[in-house]
Amino acid sequence: MRRLAALLALVATPAGAQTRCVTSAEAQAFASVAMPEIIRQTGRVCATALPAASLVRRANGPFLAKYDAEANRAWPIARTAIVKLSDPAIEMLVQSEYARPLITSLLVPQLVGRIAVGDCPTIDRLITLLExxxxxxxAGIVVATLQYLKSEKANGRNVDVPDLPLCAEGR
Structure with missing residues (x-):
């Protein structure tokens, strides 16, 4: 538990880093790394609302294998962005084989925890269309959507989107 607390303290953005941001490519790498576990956890949340043959309920197979492969490819970029957003002292910690599962285990429940079971058929339809x-x-669609929602929020619209440290385009 102490190691987890230490990692979280290092990942927390230092006061001087408030102006740091991630590029679209870095945000896309974050999304790629998290996507396989987001899909798996969504399948668990939606288990009572969707048939067993539903794409989002398949815990493995070719669909998730391609997401796992992309997550592996994207991890070095995401890891660099984590260091960029946090204290440089964290660089050695994110080199550990435990860093990625730890980070996804902290991030994914926050996202999947917002899913209402009534939304599962829509989510399944979206996953099927994206398959x-x-x-x-x-991952690019996810990031573009978040960028759009962030701009809508900045324009005064009532949009529930996390305050993501996305760089303005062209930066």
């Missing part, structure tokens, strides 16, 4: 796309494209 033919390469995982990189799906």
């Amino acid at each position: 033919p796309l390469p995982p990189r494209n799906t």
Whole structure:
């Protein structure tokens, strides 16, 4: 537990880092790394609302294998962005084989925990529509959507979107 607290303290953005941001490519890498576990956890949340053959309920197979492969490819970029957003002292910690599972285990429940079981059929439909796309494209769609929602919030619209440290385009 103490190690977890230490990691969280280092990941927390230092006061001087408030102006740091991640590029679209770095945000896309974050999304790619988290996506396989988001899909798996969503399948668990939606187990009572969707048939067993539903794509989102499949805990493994070719669909998730391609997301796992993309997550592996994207991890070095995401790891660099984590260091960029936090204290440089964290760099050695994120090199550990335990860093990625720890980070996803902290991030994914916060996202999946917002899913209402009534939304599961819509989520399943979206996953099914996105299934033919390469995982990189799906992560890009997620990031573009978040960027759009962030701009809508900045324009005064009542949008529930996390305050993500996304760099303005062209930066």
